[in-house]
Amino acid sequence: MSRKASDYDESDVRVRPSRRGSRPRSKDRPAHEDAVSGFVIAVDRGRYTVVIPRGPGRKAAPERLVTAMKARELGRKGIVVGDDVDLVGDTSGNPDGLARIVRLTPRRSVLRRSADDTDPVERVIVANADQLVIVSALANPEPRPRLIDRCLVAAYDAGLDPLLVLTKADLKDPTEFLGSYAPLGVPHVVTSTGESGFDGLEALTERLIGRISVFVGHSGVGKSTLVNGLVPDAHRATGIVNDVTGRGRHTSSSAVALRLPGDEGWVIDTPGVRSFGLAHVDLGRIIQHFPDLEAGTTQCPRGCSHDEEECALDAWVASGQAGPAGASRLESLRRLLRARSGEAD
Ligand SMILES: Nc1nc2c(ncn2[C@@H]2O[C@H](COP(=O)(O)OP(=O)(O)OP(=O)(O)O)[C@@H](O)[C@H]2O)c(=O)[nH]1
Ligand SMILES: [Zn+2]
DSSP states (O other), X not given: OOOOGGGOOHHHHHTSOOXXXXXXXXXXXXXTTTOEEEEEEEEETTEEEEEEOOOSSTTOOOOXXXXXXXXXXXTTOOOOTTOEEEEEEOOSOOTTOOEEXXXXXXXXXXXEEESXXXXXXEEEEEESOSEEEEEEESSSSXXXXXXXXXXXXXXXXXXXXXXXXXXXXXXXXXXXXXXXXXXXXXXXXXXXXXXXXXXXXXXXXXXXXXXXXXXXXXXXXXXXXXXXXXXXXXXXXXXXXXXXXXXXXXXXXXXXXXXXXXXXXXXXXXXXXXXXXXXTSOGGGGGGGOHHHHGGGGXXXXXXXXXXXXXXHHHHHHTTTTOTTHHHHHHHHHHHHHHHTTSOO
């Protein structure tokens, strides 16, 4: 397809003959009475790939993938992977067809990220997710606790349940790492690939059933290996997306939703993250996202920034009440507080 989304406009789409015949839209007909609902699985340069589920009844159209653009009436409102939308226009699934998104259903959750901690421009990465799956290798590359802590803050702030997935257990025993995160009570799954197969994949699948889960992790942690293990036809599925969106291959610049086999949930794969800017998280709320430390703030002076000499958290951590990772967690918290207030991280 050589035409870019910007080459189209609303009228361009409206004149396409609909399968029901081209009855002219009259002013007194309710707007979009013929809209169908779908789920956005990929976004690429103004084009949205939307799954429209099979409708009710025997004569219903089957499930189909539709390419859509945003109707002008939605203005600058962003649409992201995970959004539930209403569409009009060519929703037949015809590869050359183009539908138009006319309504965005209110979101149940929003996962945001800013480029850095002071950048006022935040990006919504994914809508409507239930769970944030934080993928970290136990070795090669080494775990990055500060990135994990940031992801945890992002998950708590967005109201998503965090899940830690620790990969490459064949390279390093997970006991020490798990011990340090135990006080947080974050659920975890340990995985490894090797001659005996893919260990941990079943345990992970169990945690994904019936949910929309966003996978994040920095490059090389084994996220693609996991996703391909969970969704064996992930390549094919993305292939379909590519056909529909008309690009050569899925560039890793945006998220894509993949369905778990058996229609048992969605895995949303995101490009590898190097950082996770948290400019959108209220400074005063950050401590609440460190539940292992928050309990130690009762002795803090009033209005404590938790990054000052009088802060009671040092004593709390020194007494061991925040567990073996207390010192590293406190460092994470303070780096985050400093970064958020514009000081270097
Ligand atoms: N030893 C070992 N290697 C693994 C495991 N899982 C993945 N790898 C290897 O780690 C490397 C990186 O894996 P990927 O799945 O490509 O990692 P990714 O996180 O998707 O990285 P990007 O594609 O760069 O975002 C590959 O060489 C994998 O074969 C594991 O459990 N054990
Ligand atoms: Zn304090």
